[in-house]
Amino acid sequence: MSVDFLLTGAGQLVTCDPGLGEGPLGLVEHGAVAASAGTVVYAGPEGGLPDLEVAADATRLDAGGRAVLPGFVDAHTHLVFAGDRADEFAARLRGVGYEEALAAGGGINRTVRETRAASDAELEAAAAGRLVEAARHGTTTLEAKSGYGLTVDDERRSLEVLASLAARFPVDVVPTFLGAHLVPAEHAADRDGYLELLEREMLPVCAPLARFVDAFCDRGALTVEESRRVLAAGRRHGLGLKLHANELGSTGGAALAAELGCVSADHLLFCDEREAKALAAAGTVAVLLPGTSFLLGTGRAAPVEVLRDAGVTLALGTDCNPGTCYCESMQLVVALACVHGGLTPEEAVLAATGGAARAVGLAGQVGLLAPGAACDLVVLAGRSYLDLVYHLGVNLAAVVVKRGSVIAGDGAPTGGLRGVGGEAV
Ligand SMILES: [Zn+2]
Secondary structure, three states, X not given: OEEEEEEEEEEEEEOOOOOOOEOOOOEEEEEEEEEEOOEEEEEXXXXXXOOOEEEXXXXXXXXXXXXXXXXXXXXXXXXXXXXXXXXXXXXXXXXXXXXXHHHOOOHXXXXXXXXXXXXXXXXXXXXXXXXXXXXXXXXXXXXXXXXXXXXXXXXXXXXXXXXXXXXXXXXXXXXXXXXXOOOOHHHOOOHHHHHHHHHHHHHHHHHHHOOEEEEEXXXXXXXXXXXXXXXXXXXXXOOEEEEEEOOOOOOOHHHHHHHHOXXXXXXXXXXXXXXXXXXXXXXXXXXXXXXXXXXXXXXXXXXXHHHHHHOOOEEEXXXXXXXXXXXXXXXXXXXXXXXXXXXXXXXXXXXXXXXXXXXXXXXXXXXXXXXXXXXXXXXXXXXXXXXXXXXXXXXXXXXXXXXXXXXXXXXXXXXXXXXXXXXXX
16 A cells, blocks of 8 residues: 555554554554545554555655644634724623624624725735634634625625635635625625525625524524525535524524534524524534633523533534634633533534534545545644643644645644645745
8 A cells, every 4th residue: 555644653542443452542552543645544553554665755754753633624614804803802801792792883893894994905814814824723624604795796705715715725624605704794684685695696706605504692682583595595505504593592593404404503602402403403513602601791601501411413614703702722612612601521522523514515535544444634833632731722733744745733834724735935
């Protein structure tokens, strides 16, 4: 067997494939990973490596006894926006509520104004900076939404930025059309007119640039009926379905996500047993965003016991956005999922890899280290995946590999991210 990537010396290889090792994480001691043309051909004990013909110019890594995990999959980001809302964040620390800020002309509407005002180059540079930061922290696949444009041209532009990032950087970007993030301020008196515009003009232009359609079904955003209309229209354009559901209240989003067979229902800070069972029966993944619920400061997290008992697949995302959670690090999200969200470390690691892959329609392709999957991995600066929960506030991604190439960390040029052509960026 001929390979062009060989990693040895993994003190703990976390395959996230229970068939390949111990426990739910499929742990292997003294592990190795071999890959050919970006696809894993072997993951398991180093002693069990088959006879390999290693290409002269192969990438060879010695993990030096450190832990090795699949690259993180971030199941939910709002990467494309201009401006920032640090002042609103500070106001929230002083007790001004998220919904109050939205009502006062801040919140999403403010970012919409700033995003529309940004040049193409400014918007792309801002999003690129965040993508690079995510990759440096071990994210090798991420979902990213439009949703701060909310005009035909600005929504299309946001999705074009994502297409450009996907072409420039060695990170898989799964684009989602979120023209239904909010009914923008100029349509406040004519909500139906906005939905008409979304359906008749935005979707035909945006659907070819996206894989999923999403809506923010919640208080102050879209109603259940409005969300249903948007998702049904997106489905007619061939898009998979996602839904921001039950973040601010029990608003019927979780039931709608189950009814429509959404690939994922995201946030779910409010979710009762009946809703959780419906999600499980529909095969809808619960994307938990513990960075957001932690920073909202209400003390509420998604009811993980209810979701777990119902057998709902869990996924994690950063929710990277300018309002409620400006964070690109899946490492921090894994930690918060445990210390704030009530997940076990094993559940959190699975949710940040295989679970998130399922939430973005890439189950079995990324988020695990097994033959046939992408050779996307992180060498941790620690001996165990438990360091993700235990050793906080530092970047534990010592080496980040995407499809068999080192893209960040030790061995990457200037410690930075390599572009798809291999150049330092
Ligand atoms: Zn979101």
